[in-house]
Amino acid sequence: MKKLVLLCVLALSTSAYAQDQSRLEAAKAYVETPVQQKLLNDMFSPAGVMAQMGLMGGQLTLAQQKTVAGIVSEELQSMKPSITTAMVEGMAQSFTLEEIEALTAFYSSPVGASAMSKMTPFMQQTLTSLGPEFQAMQARLIPRIKAELSK
Template identity: 30%
Template sequence: MRIVVFLAFILCASTSFANEESEKKAAAERYLAATPMSDMLSDMAGNMAMQIPEAERDDFIRLMTTEVDVSKLESAALDAMVKTFTLEELNALADFYGSDVGKSAMGKFGTYMAMVMPAIQREIMRAVSEMQ
């Protein structure tokens, strides 16, 4: 009898875990649909290209938007999100970034990254040179 109860418990626990994983994946997919990786990559490439000599900009943008396999990035992001965030957090992210305010914020994210990236790069280079 103990074995039957134990097996029933294991079955219920594994079903519950599978359901939560499925719900987490659905929430992460909803987030990724609200914040398409291809749009983010394209926006970021255009803004980052401003840091590159003008003669090389078009090639850089073309490389970033045609040669980068967005589906691989999306798959990696989906897996990482499901492993990292709770269901509640994933739903909150999907809700926010799916809203008008969230979409507006994401539309500005590439510009933001392009503005902050030079400072990040300078600080990293400074820290590396001090370590040497």
């Protein structure tokens, strides 16, 4: 009986390992698609960083923002291998094999690729339009947090 239980546990763990490996391979294939790589490159570009900087506040001049965006872009590019690995592992843990394959198929299709190509400008526009609201929220947030923590 013990041998049967051991064989069942071994078979299940081997099957789970194979499923995990399949998900990891599928997630890696998804992250390495040209569409996903372009999205990452766009987000990590100086222009992509500049779009996100609107949330930081208006303390910097445009020239300073461009300088900072260039530095941040270089640092993000240096982290790309780590970010890619984290994305692959996160996908494999969060999604089923079928879901990853469906996402890959969609974003590899003409419609999916077109939608993804519009994601960066969409997010840039959204973040830029919300910049003043985030700045106002930050101005309210800091005094509230300080007041609460000083109690």
